[in-house]
Amino acid sequence: MSTLDLSRDRLALHRRFERAARSLAYLGLGLALGVLYLVALPVVLLGDTGATLRRLLQLERTSTNRLLGARIPALPPTVPGSSPERRKIAFLATKLPLTALATAVSLIPGALVLVLVVRASDGFDGSTSYLGPWSLGPLLGLVLLLLASAAFVLCAAALITSGSVLARFSRGALASRADVGVPVREALAERLGDRTLAIAYWLPERELFVDEHGHPVALPEPNSDRSWVAVEHGGRRVAAIIHDAELEARPELVEAAAAGAVLAFENERLKADLRARLEELRASRKRIVEASLETRKQFERDLHDGAQQRLVSLSIDLEVLRGRVEDEASREFVDAARAKLADALGELREFARGIHPALLTDRGLAPALEALALRSPVPVELELQLNQRPASSVEAAVYFVVAEALTNVARYASATHAVVSVTDTREALIVEVRDDGVGGAEASRGSGLRGLGDRVAALDGRLIVESPPGGGTRVGARIPRKHQAGGEPAR
C-alpha cells in the first residue's frame, strides 16, 4: 500500500530516467518500424483483407504499450472483407517522419551533453583551448560538467515528452472510438490491465469510502490479494484505487493512471456522495415503514389477545347469565346487552383488521386478499400468481393497496364488478385493482391513496392511478424484486 500525493510528487529521478531510456528505445525501434510500415503499406493498399494491417497495428500497439506504458486497449477484431481504415493507414505512414522528428528534437540536448562532456574532458586534460575569455582548465571543466548535467536533464525531459506525445498519438490512432468517454473505473481498469479494479470514493463528512453507487466499501487488509492506493488532490483525499496486489510491483503505472484521471475522480466522488445520501434516505424511509408495520402488528396482537378476548369472555358470561335468568324482562335486557357486545366485538375486529390483518401475518397474502374480496360489497374477481411469499413489508403494502382500492370501489365508483390481480414476475411484484365504475378518481386528493404511494415508494416501488371519467379506475403498484425476500412458498 502506498500513498500518492499528486500535487507534491517527488523527483523520482530513477523512474524519470528509466522512462526517458524507454522513450529512447521506443524512438530507436520506431525508426526501424517506420521503415517497415512504409515498405509494408503498399501490400495493405493493394487489396489486403486487413490481416497485414492488423499485424502492423498489433506490432505498433505492443511496442507502444511495452516501452511507453501507453495502455492501448486490445484492438477490435477485424471484420473479414472490411476495407482498411484510412486513419490507421495514415498513422502508419506518418510513423517514420514523426519518429524522426521526435528523435531529432529529443537528441539536440543529447548532442549538447556530448559536446560539453568532451570539452570538460579537455579541461581536465589541460587543454590550451579557450572557452570565452577563460582558459579551459579543470575548474572550467567542472562548470562544463554541471552544464552537461543540466543538458542531460533536458534531454531526459525531451525524451519523456516525446514519448508522452507519441504514446498519446498512438493511443488516439489505435484505440477504438468505443473506448472514448467510458467511465473512469472502466478506463482505469483498461489502462492498468486489471479487470477487477475498483474505485472507492472518500466522503470526508462521513469519513468512509463508498463505491460509485454510494454503498460503503471496506478497503482490503494488508497482505491480502488485493491492495489499494490512496489518491489525493491538492493535499485532500479523493479516492482509493483497489487493485490486484500483483500490480503493486508497478506502482508508477497506478500513479500515472490516477494522475490522468484525478478530475474524473473528483466528479465521480461528488456523484457517489449524492448517491450515498439518496441511499441513506431510502434506507431511512424503509426503516420507518417497517417500524410502523411492526407497531401495527403489535397493536393488532394486543387488541386480539387483550380487549377482544375479554369481550369474547364477557359475551360467554352473558350467555351463561341469560340461562340463569328466568325473568323475561331481564332476559331481554341481557339479549340487548349481548347484541351490543357483539356489535362492539365486530367493530373491534374490523378496527384491528384495519390496523394490521392477523390473517395476513398468519397465512399470507392470498388468504388475506380472498377475505378482503369476500367482505367487499362489490363482486370481486381475484387473479393471483404468487410463487414465493414476499417480505412482510411487501405483503402489507400489497394488502393495503387492495384494501384501499376496494374501499374506494365500494364507496365512490358505483361499480358492478372489480378485478384484483397480483403477479409475481422475476423483476417485480405487480398488483392491480380495476373496476368498471364511473372513474374520475385523483390520487393526489385522497389521503389514503397518497399514503399508499409513500408506502410503495419506500420499497422503491411506484403507485399508478388511472381513472378517466366514465372509464373505470385502475390502481396499480409495482414493487421491485429486491424487496421481496420472503422464504416460504405462497399459499
Added chain:
Amino acid sequence: MSATTELVDSTNARLSRRRRLSPWTLLVTASFALLLTGALLLGIWWLASSRTRSAAYYTGPAARTGIEVNVQSGDVTIVGGSQVGVFVNRTDHSVFGHGPREQVVVRAGILHLVSTCPSLVVGSCVSSYRLNVPDDVPISVRADQGNISLDGYHGSADLATDHGAISVEGYCGFVLGAASASGNVTVNTACSPERLILRSDSGTINATVPTGDYQINASSSSGSAHVYGLVNDIGAPWDIQALSNSGNVTVTSGA
C-alpha cells in the same frame, strides 16, 4: 476577517496551488534556465568583445629569394606586380580578447610570414591577408582554413589549403601547384605554364590554359574528367596534372 479579505485570501490560495510546480518540473526549468543563461551570457559577451582591426606595412626589399605565408585561419590574396618588396594588408578578427598572432621573419632572403590563432571553443579568430609581391620571387602559401587567391602573378607558386577554395587568375610562370582538401580549384593562366599541378580531394578542378599541346593527366576517382580544345601530347613541353578524388575535373583551352 472581512468578506473581502477572505475572498482575497482564498483567491491567493487558489493561485498558489495553481503555481505550485512539481520538483521535476522545477529541475527541468532550472536546467533550461541555467543553459539559456549561460548561452545568453556567452553570446552577449561574444558580441561585445568582437573586434576587427586592419593593419598595413611594408617589409622592405629583403625578400629576394622567396616568400612563405602560413596562415592558420583566414583568406590569403596574393597580387603580383609589386616593383619593390612586399606590401602587406592584414585584417584581424578577435573575440573575447583572443586575436591572431603574427610573426614576420626574413631569413636568407626568404620572407616568412606566420599567423596563428589560439584554439577557441566558442567564436573564431581570423586573420586575412592581402600581399602585393614582386614577380619572379617564388611564393608558398599554406592556409589551414581559408581561401587563397593569386592574381596577376608571374613566377612559381605553391598554394595549399585544407578548407577553402583556390583561385588563380592571369598566372604566368614555370611551376604552379594548387591543392585543396575540401575546396574548388580554379586556375586561369595567361601563358602556358611549364608544370601545372592541381589537386583536390572533394572539390572540382577547373583549369583554363592557352591553346596548345600539353601532357595532360586529368582524372577523378568518382567524378568526371574532361579536356576541351587541347591536344594531349606525351612529348609536349608543358605538363598539366589535374587530379581530384570526388570532384569533377575540367581542363579547357583558353582563347
